[in-house]
Amino acid sequence: MEGRLRQGESHQERGERMASPEDRIRELKERAMRAAGKPAPYGPDIDLSQYSCTPQECAYAEELSDIRDVDPEELARSGVDITGKGRSGSFVQLDNTIVHRKALEKGVEILGTTEALRKYDWAWEYFWNVVQVDADKYTADVELNGYEGYFIRALPGSRTVYPLQACLYIRSPRLVQRVHNIIIAEENSELHIITGCASDHRVDMALHLGISEFYVKRNAKITFTMIHNWVPGMDVRPRSGAVVEEGGVFLSNYIVMEPVRSLQLYPTARLVGEGAVARFNSVLVARPGVEMDVGSRVVLSAPRCSAEVVSRAITLGGSIVARGHLRGEAEKVKAHLECRGLILEEGGGMLAIPELEATVPNVDMSHEAAVGKIAQEEIEYLMARGLSEEEATATIVRGFLNVRIEGLPPVLEREIQKMMEISQRSAL
Amino acid sequence: MSEREEEPRDQVVLEVRDLHVEVEGREILHGVDLMIKFGETHVLFGPNGSGKTTLLMAIMGFPRYRVTRGRIIFAGEDITGLEPHLRAQRGIGIMFQRPPTIRGLALRDMVRLCAGGEIDLSAMAEEMNLVDFLDRDVNYGFSGGEIKRSELLQLLAQDPRLVLLDEPESGVDMENLQLVGRAIRKLLQKDRRRTRTKCGLIITHTGYILDYVEADTGHVMCDGRIVCSGNPREQLEGIRKFGFEECARCTR
Incomplete structure (x- = not known):
């Protein structure tokens, strides 16, 4: 966490406190290499060597409507409004190439992640802070093999009315899509993002690795809505984390109803400032053959923080593990966890694992879990x-x-x- | 005028013939006969466990209430084998005493489902003092009185020809009782006389509802049978004075 900007600290002050970028980059690479074979604690293990695709280059488009390498209807299916109407900006990545990025409102910035690293000498400090590079072989693979993704930043005090939209699309079979997103809401700002992930129907097999790191500064707010529309041959391993400072709010909505071969994620939000709030909502539907292991974790480490984790899961024959973990480390925190599952068809199954953990006495934490039929x-x-x-x-x-x-x-x-x-x- | 054109008042809307009903393998109704004519409201009295609720549930057609003998005829059609939604579509509506909560389904949407067509929802909700509840999940965290009002709002939207009400006054405070009574009067078109078409079958334990809704006929149920039919006010008076036991004995 030492790379994170401390409260009231300028980028320069932090630079002095920190090791040099070169040292940091070297350290990250070393840690990634050591973790290259480390399986994730949950979800089926994936053999990364079976993916062999060299992604095709795609043409950059100044306007959303000029994107050529993907059917506009496919973009629409992933939740992108191709007119850009009612959006404060857009970002589209095909395979591992950014084909469009544009902010339409003042106060918000959309860059590609590698672009941001070139543009701002402080940008690197936001990489691999809330998600650890050596968490597992997937995070390591992203670091070692290069990534793209979006770098979205709401400037201090800015409040965009309309959401930003982002689309991560896979068009090449046997591809590993490596995404690293950085989302920063500076103090007193408000940022709403809708991200759609989808893949071409002809993709029989591909892997999506998505790192997302969220920074919610003092009294800022991020709402993040992610909708996944994959195809049955996809394996998906998002790795997300958020850090929320005093008075900050982080709301995450995750919706996946389309089939996927396997999906495993367990994002963590750390509430580090007094009164910070996190909410995770997940909506999962698993058809036959689908294996999902989806959790949300909130660590409440400052007084009067609050958190809510809600998951709704339906199995139509697929298997779902719905996890939730709340950890109260500070006085007067309040948190609730709700896992509800419906089994509409046999063949798969449902496992709800709600966990509550507290290290101090004065906390108010609860959970409810229910699995069954209608x-x-x-x-x-x-x-x-x-x-x-x-x-x-x-x-x-x-x-x-x-x-x-x-x-x-x-x-x-x-x-x-x-x-x-x-x-x-x-x-x- | 041909002879075939009867006065509507003489038309039978609901006819229950020799109805035997089992719940979980045990017979609860041992042959019930009942006839409700055009525009009539009937009330059902009876001690707990006498089969009043079972009769209503069987008329609505819930599968747990299995008809083993007898017939239910509604508007000339034998509906004994019909599923509940088909009975609802034909014009039977029921007020649930303890309705389940349906999470994620707002009362607003529930009422629209009941109506099946255009309605003036806000005016109706206003009338039932439920405007603030329209966006809440149906029955979620509702108090006893709120449940009754919500049920009646749904029924007003459905506007059935035959309304089945199971103890509409139970758990309702005096203030809400007026509102509940008014809604039932409206459902049953009590402010009309000649043109009244709606029918009602109301279970009442206390009889309080009779202060708000006039009933044409009363029935006393005991042990799965209707043991006495007649003037509901007189019946109620008898029950209040002598209790159900005496009331049942009088028929023997």
Whole structure:
């Protein structure tokens, strides 16, 4: 954590406190090399040598509508509004190439990550701080084999009304897409991001490795909504972390309803300043053959922090492990964990693992977990109102997945609702 | 006027014939007969466990309440084998005493489902004092009175021809009772006379609801049978004075 800007510290002051960039880079490479064979604690282990693709180069487009190397409908499917309307900026990456990035509002900056490293001599300090480079072989692989991704920064005090949109798209089979995103909300700023990840239907097999590091500074706010629309041959290993300072708010929504071969993630938010807030919502649907292991962790290490982790999982024959971990390390923190699972079809299964941990006495932490089928009395209730059994079931499932996300601007809430409905229609 | 055109008042809306109903393998109703005509409201009295709720549930067609003998005829059609939603679509509506919560389904959407068409939702919610509840999950954290109001709002939206109400006054405070009574009056078109088309079958334990809603006929149920039918006020008076035991004995 020493690389993080301390409260009230300037970039220069930190530079003096820190080792030189060259030392840091060398150290990261060494740690990555040592971790190159380290399996992740959860999820099926992936043999990285089976991916052999050299990504094709794609042409950069000044305007969203000029992107040539992917069908606009495919972009739309991943949640990108190709008109750019109602967005404060856009970022599109195909395979490992950035084909478009543009901010449309003042106060917010969108760069590619390697571009940011060239542009700002302090940028490197935001890399591999909240996600460790040697966490597992996937983080190590990203560091060792090079990455792209977005570097999004809300300048101090800026508040964009519209969300930024980002799309990470895989078009080449047998590719490893290596993404490293840095998201910074400077003091008193507010930033809303929608990220859609998708892959071409012809991709029979590919791997997405995505590192995302979030920095929520004092009294700043980030809402991050990620929608995954992969194909059945994809393996997906996002590695995300957030650090939230005093009065800061981090809201993360993760939605995956389309099939994927395996998906494993366990992002962690660290609340380090008084009164910081984190909320994770996950909505998961697993069809047959799908293996998901999805958790969220919040470490509350400053007084009066609060956290909420909510997951809604449905199996239609796939297998889901829904994890959640809250750790209270400071007085007067408040946190709640909710894992709810519905088993609509047999064949897979559901495992909910909620964990609560506290190191000080004065904390208020709770959890609830429930796994099962739809209650017959709920179905009958709706049938008595005129719905057939199928309609009643669908209505209950829709409601189950309808996690109301508090603290989102209405524009974004509507947008997410719309995207959820599209995903649901194709998934269920 | 041909002879075939009867007065609507004489038309039978619901006819229950020799109804035997089992719940989890045990027979609860041992042959119930009941007839509700156009525009009539009937009330059901009876001690706990006498089968009142079972009768309502069987009329609605919930699978747990298995009809082993007898028939349920609604508006001339034998509906004994129909699923609940088909009965609802034909015009039967039920107020649940303890409805389940459906997470993620807002009351607003539930009411729209009930209506199945255009309704003036905000006016209706206003009337039931539920405007602030429209965006809440249906029944989630609702108090007893709020549940009753929410159920009635749903029924008003559904606007069924036959309304089945299971102890609409239970758990409702005096203030809410007026509101509940008013809503039931509206459901049953109590402010009309000649043109009244709606029917009701109301279970009441206390009879308080009769202060708000006039009933045409009362039935006393004991041990899975209707043992007495007649003037509901007189029945209630009898029950209050002598209890159900005496009331049942009088028929023997």
